[in-house]
Amino acid sequence: MPLSTGNPPEPPRKKLPGKALFTIAAMLLLAGGIIFKLNREARERAFLENYRQAQTLDEKARAALSEAEESRTAESYQKAWLYTLEALNRDTGPHQLSPEVLNRLNSPELYSLAFRELWISPVGSKNALYGLAFHPNGQTLACASIEGKIRRWDLASGEEIAPLSGHTSAAYSVAYSPDGKLIVSGAADNTLRLWDGDSGEELAALSGHAGAVFSVAFSPDGRKIASAGMDKTVRLWDARKKELLAALPEHPAAALAVAFSRDGNRLAAGLQDGGVRVWDAKTRREIMKLGGTSPGGMVQALAFGENELAAGGTDGKIRLWNPETGAEIAVLPGQESAVLSLAFSPDGRRLVSGAKDGIVRLWDVQSRDLLTEFPGHDNEITGVAFSPDGKRLASSSLDYTIRLWEVESGICQAVSAGHSRDVLCLALSPDNRLLASGSRDSAIRLWELSGGSETAVLTGHTSSVLALAFSPDGKRLASASRDHTLRLWDAESGKLMAKLAGHTSDVYSLAFSPGGTRLASGSRDRTMRLWDAATGREIRVLNGHKGDVVALAFAAGGRELLSVSGDNSWRIWDLESGRALHAFSKPGNDFWVAAFSPGGQLLATGTRDYRVFLWDARSGREIAALSGHTAALFGAAFSADGKYLASGSEDKTIRLWDAAAGRELAVLKGHGREVWSAVFDSAGERLFSGSRDGSIRIWDLAAEIRRENRAAESAGDSAPIRIAIEEYSKSGKNSPAFQRLYRASYHLLPYRPEGSDLRESKPKPFLTPLNGYQFPRPRPGSGLRRPRPAGKDPIEWIMENIADL
Numbered sequence: 001m002p003l004s005t006g007n008p009p010e011p012p013r014k015k016l017p018g019k020a021l022f023t024i025a026a027m028l029l030l031a032g033g034i035i036f037k038l039n040r041e042a043r044e045r046a047f048l049e050n051y052r053q054a055q056t057l058d059e060k061a062r063a064a065l066s067e068a069e070e071s072r073t074a075e076s077y078q079k080a081w082l083y084t085l086e087a088l089n090r091d092t093g094p095h096q097l098s099p100e101v102l103n104r105l106n107s108p109e110l111y112s113l114a115f116r117e118l119w120i121s122p123v124g125s126k127n128a129l130y131g132l133a134f135h136p137n138g139q140t141l142a143c144a145s146i147e148g149k150i151r152r153w154d155l156a157s158g159e160e161i162a163p164l165s166g167h168t169s170a171a172y173s174v175a176y177s178p179d180g181k182l183i184v185s186g187a188a189d190n191t192l193r194l195w196d197g198d199s200g201e202e203l204a205a206l207s208g209h210a211g212a213v214f215s216v217a218f219s220p221d222g223r224k225i226a227s228a229g230m231d232k233t234v235r236l237w238d239a240r241k242k243e244l245l246a247a248l249p250e251h252p253a254a255a256l257a258v259a260f261s262r263d264g265n266r267l268a269a270g271l272q273d274g275g276v277r278v279w280d281a282k283t284r285r286e287i288m289k290l291g292g293t294s295p296g297g298m299v300q301a302l303a304f305g306e307n308e309l310a311a312g313g314t315d316g317k318i319r320l321w322n323p324e325t326g327a328e329i330a331v332l333p334g335q336e337s338a339v340l341s342l343a344f345s346p347d348g349r350r351l352v353s354g355a356k357d358g359i360v361r362l363w364d365v366q367s368r369d370l371l372t373e374f375p376g377h378d379n380e381i382t383g384v385a386f387s388p389d390g391k392r393l394a395s396s397s398l399d400y401t402i403r404l405w406e407v408e409s410g411i412c413q414a415v416s417a418g419h420s421r422d423v424l425c426l427a428l429s430p431d432n433r434l435l436a437s438g439s440r441d442s443a444i445r446l447w448e449l450s451g452g453s454e455t456a457v458l459t460g461h462t463s464s465v466l467a468l469a470f471s472p473d474g475k476r477l478a479s480a481s482r483d484h485t486l487r488l489w490d491a492e493s494g495k496l497m498a499k500l501a502g503h504t505s506d507v508y509s510l511a512f513s514p515g516g517t518r519l520a521s522g523s524r525d526r527t528m529r530l531w532d533a534a535t536g537r538e539i540r541v542l543n544g545h546k547g548d549v550v551a552l553a554f555a556a557g558g559r560e561l562l563s564v565s566g567d568n569s570w571r572i573w574d575l576e577s578g579r580a581l582h583a584f585s586k587p588g589n590d591f592w593v594a595a596f597s598p599g600g601q602l603l604a605t606g607t608r609d610y611r612v613f614l615w616d617a618r619s620g621r622e623i624a625a626l627s628g629h630t631a632a633l634f635g636a637a638f639s640a641d642g643k644y645l646a647s648g649s650e651d652k653t654i655r656l657w658d659a660a661a662g663r664e665l666a667v668l669k670g671h672g673r674e675v676w677s678a679v680f681d682s683a684g685e686r687l688f689s690g691s692r693d694g695s696i697r698i699w700d701l702a703a704e705i706r707r708e709n710r711a712a713e714s715a716g717d718s719a720p721i722r723i724a725i726e727e728y729s730k731s732g733k734n735s736p737a738f739q740r741l742y743r744a745s746y747h748l749l750p751y752r753p754e755g756s757d758l759r760e761s762k763p764k765p766f767l768t769p770l771n772g773y774q775f776p777r778p779r780p781g782s783g784l785r786r787p788r789p790a791g792k793d794p795i796e797w798i799m800e801n802i803a804d805l
Contacts, residue, residue, distance in 0.1 A: 051097075057087035058101055060795075065104075071669070080104075082795050129396035131173035131215070131341075132383035135197070136180045141404075143383065143396050144171035150185050150195070155404070164195050166202045173215045177222040182239060184225050186213030192227055194242060204242040208235055215257045219281065220264040228255035234269045234277075236284070246284055251277065252292075257302040261309075262348075266323050268309055270299030276311050278323060288326040291319075301341045305365060306348035312339025318353055318363070330368050341384045343393070350407075352393050354381025360395045362407070372410050376403055423690030426679040427468035427477065434491060435688060436477055437696055438465030444479055446494065447696070456494035460487060469510040469519075471533065478519055478533075480507035486521055488536055498536030502529055511552040511561075518575075520561055522549025528563055530575065542573055544580050553596030562603075562617055564594035570603060570617065584620035593633045597642040602659060604645055606633030612647050612655075614662060624662030628655050635677045639684035644701070646687055648675030654689050656704065666704040670697055 061083035068076035084104050087097060129151075130144040140161070142152045148167035153160050169188035176183055176197060183195040192206040192213055211230025218225055218239065225237040234255050236245040257270035260281060267281040275292030276299055279285060290311070291299075297314030304310075309323040318332040318339055337357035344351050350371070351363040360374035360381055379398035386393050386407075396402045405411065425438040434455070435447040444458035444465055463482035470477055470491065477489045486500035486507055505524035512519055512533065519533045528542040528549055547566030554561055555572075560581070564570040569585040586605075593606030596617060603617040610631060614623040631650035638645055638659065645657040654668040654675050673692035680687055687699040 054087045057083050130382045132385040132396050133174050133176050138388045142174050144174045146170045164200050177218050184216050186216040188212040219260050226258045228258040230254045256300045259302040261304045270302045272298045303342040303344050305344040310342050312342050314338040343384045345386050345390045352384045354384040356380040422692040424676045425468045426677045426690050428679050429470045429474040432681045436468050438468050440464045467510040471512050471516040480510050482506045500536045508550050509552045513554050513558045520552050522552050524548045551594035553600045556599040562600045595636040597638040604636045637678040639680040640682050646678040650674045
């Protein structure tokens, strides 16, 4: 008898019938199959929908490319390129667009046509700009510059006031006293300098720092000045006695930013180690230490609001602190690039930041929301400031410009660079090294073409500069103005050599003799005057025309002068006797626009019906009538060999003509307003144009002509392909056009972020030719200044607004 274990035996388990098991397994398989099928169908529908969208975008790209083939504008090629890029980004999964689409985007020639820009003058300074400050009356803006000068602008007229010179090295910071009577600046020469706010006279140089002075600030009562320096100290100065009050104890790292609280009770400094120090401004006792040991990177920007202290770090974070308790209130989201400058609005409700990525951003202090972005600068933002009324803000940048923005609309009202008004005339030095431009703003600017930088601003004329000419040796520059005078300048130093007076009205035209010993001028007073180019002495007055003298040229030997007048005639003068040898009159032709070829063999004139006429200047015979412009003509120029003729028009274009064959070679589009002036380089390879939009553009003639004749040139000739590849390799993401398009696209188009592992998506080979550059996905919270209307095609919207984005 078996022993009992005390545990009852387990009942036998019931087994499911085999049929039931089979049924459950079948149902599971069926459900899995249905889910798999539904999944596959959903994926297939998604793929098909993506493919349909890609096809639609590709059709738009083809249409844009067809339009581009006719218009030949960079903008139209950009549009085709954008549609193609978006089509390929949507083209995922098993359904593929044809290889032709990928080849189109990979095309160096298309990329070159879309984004090649040789140079467009900035609409300024040749120097990087740093700190900014508004005068308390809001009418003047001051800025520190890398050249060591403090530059000032009258915001009502847009004209620059005489700069403040005294620092011997780069100036980093500037501030106005609350009453506007004083200006203080800090520089790399280890000094602060005090200036009279009205006259600009230097009042004192304050020494004491043992390193560069990065930041300066006035106390709210204007009695004290704080400065932060590389020597790891913050110093307090008496603004009235112009002497040192105290040097606060040395910090563990350089002091990069300094700011007073609005009530003047607190003084804060941002440090290189990522920390912020706060003192009692009266007792100079340190109250608190915030951060440090580089948690957020260097603190290069500080600003006090009503109840907040804002600090910007190189980690891209903007931190808001309670200046009484030291508690961190908030970290503003959406900022990724190093914060270099900060400023609160006068009412303390908004905060503006300037970042290394070249974007100015506006924040709501209470909600912490990013309100808008102000793109436009092409380099890091070094300074930001609100106007006293809070309606405008200014930003300075390493791109050499200051921009003035309307806060509510986000519209850029002004740019501090280059000519502030129409570029009326141009002249190129014989060695193609210097370009001179004359403007309605009364200034002459000299540009170094190898780097595209401005080398000098020649001031003295009191009205519009209407004509410019370099001497044959390139050492002198002559200018003519609406102020009835001519001036001779040293082309290297910009020094005024002589002022030539004698004309009684506007001086429209200039020409040097082949040997450079004499200078001829033509005027609205209907006379021509001959001057000694070395001394400025008047030699002879030529009379005879019954209208304005609008164009002049010396014959090859220099003994004869050719002139064109608004009386619809041109004449050939013997300079020894002063009488006209020949006179040709063409009634019914408007000879307001005229140009002679070098040596005076050909004459080009513009007419009221928008045509350009070519004449044999010696015989008066008409050679050709050139049609194409759709509005009034304003300027014309021949190349040095007489092969090309360029004409500028109110229709915003320049047309390039074959002077011998009398046919159009290319239409150059890009200026935003009327084209007033044009000049060729000595080799006839580049054309320079000046416009009412305030800019100067340089055009590669070979490339522009190739656009017009691409198919014909490509047949059996590899040169165009080679040139296109060279242009492409020089372009890349540094092209100004590409950068503008990137800024516009940044807000709208769903491009894949770098390093993304999105499903059913992988990096496309077309990204390789773009030097590995990828458009980022818009960050959450990034807003548009001007919202896209509902239903508006994103790319159409971009192309319509690209100039403002």
